[in-house]
Amino acid sequence: MRGTSLIGLSLASALFIGALAYTLPQPAGEPAPAAPWLTQLKVGTVTAIVIATPGQPLIRAERRDGRWVLASWQDFPAAPGAIVNLLRAINDARQVEAQSSLAEHQALLGLDDQASLLTLERQEQAPLELWLGKQVRQGGQIVRTGDDPTPWLLDRNLPLPQNPADWIDRHLTNIPFEQIRRLSLTYPNGARVKIYRDTIDQPHLKVSQHPVKVMDEAAANDLARIFGQLTIEEVAAVTDFEQMKKPGLSFELLTFSGGKLTGQIRQRDDQYWIRLKTLKELAPQLVDHPSPPVLRIEARLLR
Template sequence: MNRRTILLLGTAAAATVGAAIMLTPDRTEPPVSTATPLAFPGLAPRLANAARIEVTRHDGTLTVNREGEAWVLPAKAGHPVRPEKVRELLVGLTELRLTEPRTANPELLERLGVEDPTKQGATSSLLRVLDAQGGVIAELIIGRRRMRVQGNVPESVYVRRPGEAQAWLAEGRLPIDSDPNLWIDRDIANIPRERVRAAEIERVGEPRLVLRRGGEPDGTMAVVEPAETPELDEISLDEVGRAFEFLTFLDVQRAADIPGEKIGEARFALTDDLRIAVVAHKDGENLWVRLSAEGGEEGQRLNARWQGWAYQVGQWKEKAFVPRLADLVKEQRAPAPDQAPAAEAPATPGTAAQPAPPAQQPN
């Protein structure tokens, strides 16, 4: 058999095999989907009716209520929460997937942190999303997060449905917090010191103070009223100019419910025609302030955030917002020991003082 015959037979065989493959019915099953089931199928449209979020732990319940288009914290006098915080939580619920069943033994649930959240010392949290009538839209007991040991691996957490013993390992992110301070934006303002050009301060029971900054943007603050003062401390003066730098609050109340007694007020003049007024109250050791602004779009924006609220700020801000003249005076240091007047040297032990020679009489 020559080479030509072998090639012709091989080509015919290949064609026959190809025809057989094409004509044979495809009886193979479609690949099995590896997608894990959602913890709450069809949840997204139902969340449009969400009106309340509850996070219950053994030491209490945090509540977030919906008021119109905003979400607020009753524990913080109804102050708005960060919208992205709520959005991230609700989206996390819609995308949460149950990946692996874990223990159903009630005695082992504590190991995963999905025990009864009301049990003393429990580490679990019960998350509930309710509608306006109190109906449950979604609820889940959330336990320990599973640590990721590799990059690009989704977050996972142990969960359990209330009323069920079965615990699950779930894939997804649920940023759940029971601390109300983690739900709100505590920033009040962050205005650079260079923008503060002057301050007029009226402290209860104290003479009026007026401070102005020198001509240059980085000039120092100086007291211009009263005209004569003791030597002043530059750092304390500069703190008045820094009154609105990185300003955050520790607590918040409705402006009408500001605690304590009024201790003074101040008016600050800033660049770009911005003016800020501060009313300060003292409640024990706590300092509370009400703020208002005017001047262009910036003043309107600040007022929209501040209006109706009183903020507890750090105690050290008292000397920035409503200082006394005594708060600005440079501290007088006592002289160092080596600068004290020298004492008279004592006589050498064992020797008596020699009397002065008699005066020489004239001849």
């Protein structure tokens, strides 16, 4: 009786695993050599990348004067790695197996009305539209090209970040604590705080404040560390900044290597936004930006 139960359990498990294997088309165990996917694409001719995902903000990256910017994010410079990785994956992808083109199967393949549309705009050529479906467990992704009714399973997943922040270098500042020379703050009520060290070999920062005490020395050192590691969460237009709560907190950050960052911070609900005024040897991704955008930073900054 016990042996019969074990046999039944094993059979049920095998049937269950077999059913899972057909949830999505799977690569064959020993497939024939896969053919290149987009033989007509020359990645050097791509001038823009557009990602449209239902329920998500449109992402548009453009190549301008040899560098990539997020046109949908106030022309914020894109991180080269994100663009290079995506274009390389598209260029190197190979077709493994054709999939069903029947309408009733498209939801199972992830190619229904919730699929992401990746558009590659090219020099002197029509845009190339790529519909991105589900990713399979063994590695690979279902895709469909333009008006071609036949989906294909690729031999790899396409690295497609859905959050615009994943397309940029999010480090507004990346300053070692010992390199921070001075952080000066002017509060809306007129209070002024100077957090500083006289020489680079001093392990901790001192604090000077007038006319009232705003923080103790430990809090001042913690605040300097935060300013040294500011992370960008979102980008907005200058007009949005003007509509935020006034007045704001003004700051100046100096480093021993000659770096300088000045600006103003304003609050909207539980969010804190920076409008930069001076950039010197800091935030290199924004050095060539004609008008540095307004940046949302970590909410814990002023709490």
